[in-house]
Amino acid sequence: MFRLDVDPTLLLETEERRQLREVLREFLAAACGPEELRRQIAGPRGYDQVLWERLAGEIGVHGLALPEEYGGAGYSFGDLAVALEEAGRVLCPAPLLSTVVLAGHALLGSGDRRACERWLPGIAAGTLTATVAGFLHDAHVAAERGPDGWLLRGTADFVPDGQGAGLILVAARAPDGPRLFACEPEAGDCDRTARRVLDPTRRQALVRFRGAQAEPVGDAGQAPAIVEAVRDAGRTALAAEQLGGCAHALDAVLEYVSHRTQFGRPIGSFQAIKHRLADLLVETEAARSASGYAVACLAERTAGSLPVAASAAAVVCATAYRRAVAEYVQLHGGIGFTWEHPAHLYVRRARADEALFGTADGHRVRLAGLLGLAGRPDSGPRPAPAGRAGEVVDRSLTEPENLSELSSVQLRPFEGEV
């Protein structure tokens, strides 16, 4: 059962956030416009170091939601979400999601003060990039005690921004169960191979740990809960990025159909076009609502259940983005199908995003599990539980420890809206 009782004001943009958005939009328009973006993703790193440092230093994006004791500004995830949305709008290729959200939440979630003190200030300052391995997809990394500490051996694939990250937080199998480790990879004991990727604005790597030195983060036994919390934070962050992408696509199409003339009139005056854009507006507003709610739940634990909100946002925002990018290409006609037009970069981003934290269908099934929308399994014959059926469920959603973790989450009874 579920009751929505979020304080409505949490869904409203504050004046401070509106100003932050304005600053970021102006900054990113200048520093990460379409031409500039292509230059950055063609470079060796895949993003611009100067832009990265200015985002951290001038605007303070990296530290927005990090506690002051670790070099952050101590604001809330709601502020960071503004930055993620604006970054998503321009497809900013800087590794914010991996460094600030995924690695940042893994460190914070561990409650390991020593680890937080060691790495979070670097993240906040923009001097350290970081990512996670073994969190989002299957990985086979084992941790063993060596003479001088822990060593990691094994492989993790599809590691976001994994090639250049200065720090990798690894969910590994230790002798006494799953555990988190922090690894600052060295060339000698860690091979990193950049994958060819669909979305050049977010790189991925195959990481092979060959006896890489690592330090445990947090206590043994904590790992599954941290991993799940990091995923939900990642889903929430991604939803905000996707909302930004939807809004950009809608704006770009509106601009184009208002000026492109065929048959002697702007094509935006044809109902066939208008109705599609009206539908896209509806989906974008749905995405804004679902993203805003997930952000509120991540920022304020009292706002609602994060697993429910994050999965709902994943469904709504991924679906909306998919539609937005399809319309972005289609309603631009031939020009939208060219290499030079930015539309395909958004198509790439939208589709690659869907592989990050589970597909929309996977999240729908997860929600059904969380909310008990599964019928009564005790009566009648029992087909294979959903999630083992295999065909529709993303693996990242069905690892046993996650679902059993989640179904025990206490959700409040439903009593109607508000």
Added chain:
Amino acid sequence: MTRTHPMPEDFRAEARRWLSGVAAHRGPQGQEWGSGDDSVAVFENWTEDEERARTEHIRAWERTRYDQGWGALGWPGEYGGRDLPAHYEQLYRAEEAAFDVPRRTEVFPVTQQLVAPAIRVWGTEEQKRRWLRPMLRTDELACQLFSETEAGSDLAAVRTRAVRDADGDGWVLRGHKVWTSGARVATWGVAVCRTDPDMPKHAGITVFLVRMDAPGVTVRPIRQMTGGSSFNEVYLDDVRVPDADRLGPVGEGWRVTLTVLAAERLDSGTLGLDNADRALDLARHLPRPLTGGEQQQAGDLFVRTLVQRLIGLRVTAALVAGREPGAEASVGKLYATATMRATTDLVQQLLGPRLAADTGEWGTFAWTEHLLGAPGYSIAGGSDEIQRNILAERVLGLPKEPKQTEEGAR
């Protein structure tokens, strides 16, 4: 601000206290699954006697609200209100939802939320004195005499004529209106009429309030695709209407009509949510495990109910903050009608043959009322297609359809 309003939280607490004294709490789920009323009708199917009895029941509650200061919250004291900002009504509704109070039939919101505000905008002082209190208290209900067989989405094409009567102090109305809910219980009908056929289409329209018991008014139920009757057609055969009952200036009726229509579009935030929740309950209680595909479908319907509520909260939040709501205020009806279809689809999948044939089991064949009623809301109150036009042209600012050179085009 020149006056202070109660803090929203205090207001809600006060509302709860008052409601506790006059109404019973709903149970945690309203009722036990598998017992009680299993109706999920989108449009009620009542005989005239039933409709009158239900209306009296609801009216008694509305009078209690009004008389005890919880009715016309946003209205000035002279009309029995408290002069609170618009969103206090939503705050109150959120609290009321937890209590077992009569569910209002359509003619009530039409009277209180559509017609009364239009009278406030367009009425003379005399009309406001005469009409507003009885309407807000629901002593006198009002129905809409808008659509005609040849004027649906293109409402400005109305052909019902109003001509000055012989002595010049009144009007004679002649025409045929359709899709009027509440015509059998309403005191007044708000009639959109053509007073000048020589003017361009949107000019030459005038709005009148017609007494539904006036000689020449004939109400006949329309049987809709559900098999039941919730709407009526209304014949106006030389109905005499005093000029004092004309709402707004002669020839300005289109603007009066738009005032009513705008309110209608914003009044659809919770449309279909009750039945969607009920379908999710069905998914919970179905006496077999759901397949993976069915779980996806149920999960998706849950997401839709969540988003629809969030959109409503965003509108409330904007109003609370004294801001004009943005696009979120206009997408609600289109989102809601899609949710109603998704509800049908899930129930169809879960019930299988029990939706096609009545086995007598609780909460099964009753869903045919939803299946057959839901399409009505994609047509009523501005069809889905008209909603898309409004979003595209008024919210997104896309160019209008080119005007046809011939007069009579929009």
